[in-house]
Amino acid sequence: MIRIECPVCGQRPETEFTYGGDATVRRPEMTNEDPQAWIEYVFMRGNPRGWHREYWHHVQGCRQWIVLERNTLSHEIGQAELARDAARAWSRTSEAAE
Amino acid sequence: MSHYSAFSIFKQAMRGNRGWSRAWRDPEPKDNYDVLIVGGGGHGLATAYYLAKEHGAKNVAVVEKGWLGGGNTGRNTTIVRSNYMMPGNTMFYERSMKLWEDLSQDLNFNVMISQRGQYNLCHSPGQMDAARRRGNIMRANGIDADMFDRAEVQRRLPYLDYSASARFPIHGALYQGRAGTARHDAVAWGYARAADKHGVDILQQREVTGYLWDGGRIGGVQTSRGDIRAAKVALCVAGHSGHLAQMAGLRLPIETHSLQAFVTEPYKPLIDTVISFGAAHFYISQSDKGGLVLGGDLDMYNSYAQRGGLPIVEHTLSSAKALMPALSRLKLLRHWAGVMDMSMDGSPFITKTPVDGLYLNGGWCYGGFKATPASGWCFAWTIAKDAPHPDNAEFRLDRFERGYQIDEKGVGPHPNAH
Numbered sequence A: 001m002i003r004i005e006c007p008v009c010g011q012r013p014e015t016e017f018t019y020g021g022d023a024t025v026r027r028p029e030m031t032n033e034d035p036q037a038w039i040e041y042v043f044m045r046g047n048p049r050g051w052h053r054e055y056w057h058h059v060q061g062c063r064q065w066i067v068l069e070r071n072t073l074s075h076e077i078g079q080a081e082l083a084r085d086a087a088r089a090w091s092r093t094s095e096a097a098e
Numbered sequence B: 001m002s003h004y005s006a007f008s009i010f011k012q013a014m015r016g017n018r019g020w021s022r023a024w025r026d027p028e029p030k031d032n033y034d035v036l037i038v039g040g041g042g043h044g045l046a047t048a049y050y051l052a053k054e055h056g057a058k059n060v061a062v063v064e065k066g067w068l069g070g071g072n073t074g075r076n077t078t079i080v081r082s083n084y085m086m087p088g089n090t091m092f093y094e095r096s097m098k099l100w101e102d103l104s105q106d107l108n109f110n111v112m113i114s115q116r117g118q119y120n121l122c123h124s125p126g127q128m129d130a131a132r133r134r135g136n137i138m139r140a141n142g143i144d145a146d147m148f149d150r151a152e153v154q155r156r157l158p159y160l161d162y163s164a165s166a167r168f169p170i171h172g173a174l175y176q177g178r179a180g181t182a183r184h185d186a187v188a189w190g191y192a193r194a195a196d197k198h199g200v201d202i203l204q205q206r207e208v209t210g211y212l213w214d215g216g217r218i219g220g221v222q223t224s225r226g227d228i229r230a231a232k233v234a235l236c237v238a239g240h241s242g243h244l245a246q247m248a249g250l251r252l253p254i255e256t257h258s259l260q261a262f263v264t265e266p267y268k269p270l271i272d273t274v275i276s277f278g279a280a281h282f283y284i285s286q287s288d289k290g291g292l293v294l295g296g297d298l299d300m301y302n303s304y305a306q307r308g309g310l311p312i313v314e315h316t317l318s319s320a321k322a323l324m325p326a327l328s329r330l331k332l333l334r335h336w337a338g339v340m341d342m343s344m345d346g347s348p349f350i351t352k353t354p355v356d357g358l359y360l361n362g363g364w365c366y367g368g369f370k371a372t373p374a375s376g377w378c379f380a381w382t383i384a385k386d387a388p389h390p391d392n393a394e395f396r397l398d399r400f401e402r403g404y405q406i407d408e409k410g411v412g413p414h415p416n417a418h
């Protein structure tokens, strides 16, 4: 049983969550007309053997989406944060990069 | 190497079984191969065998990081069937079924193919309609399929729950009589022995850790025990596809997930067929040793750990009990997991890749054991001719950009949902 540290509810068993997959995937800008960018977004995955940033939905708890760091080789659990905080941090860094 | 036959068993028995020779050699690698296959599971060994047998390839090697069949080939629940309905899949799996039927004779090795039939149970009128459609598509393609109503299923499988309180009432079943099981290890060993007989070098305990490059082209592999040069490198590494592709700079439409299987203590003959529950992901058969073999769902999250979690143990066993209440009295003997290469549409890849000299066989999801013979046969064709056979023509990586996903279940690009 994986125990996930929900930023709202504290440590809860994996059975309260639904898995949402790779959290490093970014949707291209809606104005992006390059099909390759959309194919990458919808279908291609890094699939790392080791640390993985991934979405989990606390459906049977606070119903927040969180971004969890988890090791796919050892099942070790790392940091968890609310997905909206992760998204804000990401948009700040991408704005800075522009 | 001796030919296996009733006569050879008799002859060896008379000599105290001291005269058997080893089933395949353990050679030192040559400096250079025409084709080097990475992964000594069923698919890699079958590819090597058909390359040598069908295409006359003389200089082929298989490199395996552990032992033959130690991956998913030796961990799977051995169900063999060809009840597919999507263009691109249907005839490929039927080719496999046909190869299975003669495989023991072809390899001179008993792979214990047992065509004991498989029932896909339906639990609602909607599922009956979907099963009928699938059955009709199979029949239209010359594949055997039968629809049974509830009374016929009850006559054939009296031990399922037909009571008024059954959580998922059984409405009927789609049945494939030619489906069944095979002996997983024997498939790896049979192909290994037959490939070795055709001169293929099988190199165990060598992990591929990187590639050799000739400019932009693959020129061989680096292994934990030295470099080996090869004109063509072909990946058959199941759950490790993403990892080996990444070393060549490729991203794949694949996620690696873990899938568990279970076996109970041995029991007297009870289930003489294969039964798939339609209400949850669960299926059951009985091994020749008497153990009931159970399989269920993925653990659902990406994993390379080759072990599963307890929630799926509970899920699988409660499905077992919902379907066959009498099972609650049996004890589990063992459970284990394999790492699955789950693709974005649930269908596999047998193809050239954008990297010159690199070929990919992967994305087998839950169901690659049944595919083993046709997978090897079609991959050998693709490698030898540098073009796909019609039966694997749709198993290309570019099907996603062309919009031709082969999504049997129709669930979209969610690898854990297939």
Ligand SMILES: Cc1cc2nc3c(=O)[nH]c(=O)nc-3n(C[C@H](O)[C@H](O)[C@H](O)COP(=O)(O)OP(=O)(O)OC[C@H]3O[C@@H](n4cnc5c(N)ncnc54)[C@H](O)[C@@H]3O)c2cc1C
Pocket (backbone or CB within 6 Å): B038, B039, B040, B041, B042, B043, B044, B063, B064, B065, B066, B067, B068, B069, B070, B071, B072, B073, B074, B075, B076, B077, B078, B079, B080, B206, B207, B208, B209, B236, B237, B238, B239, B240, B244, B259, B260, B261, B295, B336, B337, B338, B339, B340, B364, B365, B366, B367, B368, B369, B370, B371
């Ligand atoms: C629990 C479970 C139940 C299943 N049930 C069924 C079923 O009922 N029916 C069905 O049709 N299919 C089933 N499958 C799927 C099936 O087992 C696989 O799709 C199939 O066996 C894959 O064969 P393979 O030869 O591609 O892979 P494998 O047998 O996994 O072989 C890949 C090999 O590559 C080697 N390798 C990996 N990395 C490297 C490297 N870097 N260097 C060298 N070698 C490497 C591995 O050690 C391994 O031996 C099941 C799988 C599991 C796990």
Ligand SMILES: [Zn+2]
Pocket (backbone or CB within 6 Å): A006, A007, A008, A009, A010, A058, A061, A062, A063, A064
């Ligand atoms: Zn929560």
